[in-house]
Amino acid sequence: MNQRFPKTAKTFTTNAKQLIKMIPTGKVCTYGIIAAAAGSPRAARQVAWILHSSSQKEDLPWHRVINIKGKISLKPYQGGELQKQLLEMEGIVFDLNEKIALDLYLWIPEG
DNA sequence: CTCGTGACTCCCG
DNA sequence: TCGGGAGCCACGA
Numbered sequence: 801m802n803q804r805f806p807k808t809a810k811t812f813t814t815n816a817k818q819l820i821k822m823i824p825t826g827k828v829c830t831y832g833i834i835a836a837a838a839g840s841p842r843a844a845r846q847v848a849w850i851l852h853s854s855s856q857k858e859d860l861p862w863h864r865v866i867n868i869k870g871k872i873s874l875k876p877y878q879g880g881e882l883q884k885q886l887l888e889m890e891g892i893v894f895d896l897n898e899k900i901a902l903d904l905y906l907w908i909p910e911g
Numbered sequence: 912c913t914c915g916t917g918a919c920t921c922c923c924g
Numbered sequence: 925t926c927g928g929g930a931g932c933c934a935c936g937a
Contacts (some may be wrong), residue, residue, distance in 0.1 A: 812933090812934070813935085814933080829918085830919090830920095831918075831919050832919070832920065835919085835933090840932090840933065841917085841932095842919095842920085842924065842931080842932045842933060843919090843932070843933045843934060844919040844932085844933090844937080845916095845918085845919045845920085845933065845934085846919090846932090846933055846934045847917040847918085847919080847930070847934095848917065848936075849916080849917060849933095849934070849935065850934085850935085851918065852917080852918070853916085853935075853936090862918085865918080866918085867918080867919065868918080868919080868920065868921095869920095871926085872918080873919075874918045874920045875914055875918085878918080879918085880918080883918090897925095908914060
């Protein structure tokens with residue numbers, strides 16, 4: 801028990817889940833933003849981990865979470881292709897390089 | 912508590 | 925933007 805913050809552990813996970821659920825249709829968010837908004841700017845990797853754990857049991861829009869570069873980090877055979885299709889169904893357009901224009905689709909919590 | 916893991920991000924070049 | 929390397933942090937066992 802060496803938490804620097806009085807609000808770690810479940811708080812981070814809970815916040816992350818809430819933030820992800822708050823992402824509107826047709827928008828996307830990055831791991832870093834979710835992590836920062838959840839309370840740990842450096843815990844971007846955990847956001848992905850949470851998605852892994854929670855998306856299987858909860859109805860989180862995990863496909864709306866991508867990396868800071870606007871691309872899907874998941875490998876196609878791992879579900880990246882599914883994610884791309886889900887996003888396209890919501891109206892998100894991919895670049896020729898399968899990249900998303902964050903300028904248009906990036907959504908930031910709290911606003 | 913300790914250890915391994917990971918859908919990240921930053922820092923060069 | 926791309927790549928390789930290093931750092932970070934939370935969760936599960």
